[in-house]
Amino acid sequence: MCLDDQILNTYLDGELEEPFRSQVEEHMSYCSACRDRYKKLKNLKLMVEASVISDSEIETRKANVLRMIENTCFSKKKPSFFKRQLRINLPAFATVAAAFVFVFVGSIVYINRETNQFIPPNVENTIDENNVNLVNSKTVKTIDDYSLEEILDSLDKRGYTVDLKIKGVAPVTFE
């Protein structure tokens, strides 16, 4: 039985494994039809291979492309290590920086608001008798309700040494 084209093509490409390779060679040693067919296939392959683009064309284009790449890629990325590092970290860095600025500025605004005395505090409750202690309603005694003598007596009982100086002050007169 003669060899088919697929086997011959595989043999031609050097991809036919043993023991088939030896069998093909043996067959072709006595079968001129297969030998001729093999020659034709080989010629076709050689003809196709011969139409390859020339080395000189390749070299010209190779130089052109390399020049372009040197101008765009290499010059751009010369300090590649540092740049790469920076590029990877940049979004994270920008986020942290933005967050920091946000918190910093926010806290200043907040603190200012807390301490700014010109801004009146919010009064939520209406003013009525429940949250207003009238000065003359004697429910809670303040220091004004005690006489000087009572205060001194109270301090003396608690063991304080009281040094009292009385200074004469001219009465304030209104014109």
Next chain:
Amino acid sequence: MELRSSDEAAFRQVYDQVFPVIMKVAFHVTYNLDVSEDICQDAFIRFFDKNMVFETMDDAKFWLIRVTKNLAINQIKRKARETASIEKLKQVTPTSSYKDGASQLLFQESTESVRKAVAQLSEKYKTVIVLKEYAGLDYKQISKILNISESNVKVRVHRARKELEVLLGREDA
């Protein structure tokens, strides 16, 4: 040996070895030198920008061949919509090492007819023939690049040659 595609020294090493192969692939798919140059440039810029690590030179080579093949196929599909791509062949001047005028003429004729025939192959067969005959890859390497089985490559090579034979025979007649 690891190769980082964005490392200049590694890049130059890969470029030096692989450029001729991918130029052949791009050219024999598109049959246009300027377009092929652009495709190769595009492939290598992608290679550089992707900043990939390849275990071996072959891995880098296969990646580049795959990208180039895809770019070239896309290009001819685009081109086919615009003009008949066979016409472009006439602009390509084949060069040869033949000194003798008559044999040079013969060589040019056969080169031109082979290129026309290859250009007429369907995408499936053209790809394997280009990778086999021009890029010089074996079945195993082609199967890796095209992501098909080795026996499938074998069948495609055989069928592509059969078609080429018919196309070239038709031209001779």
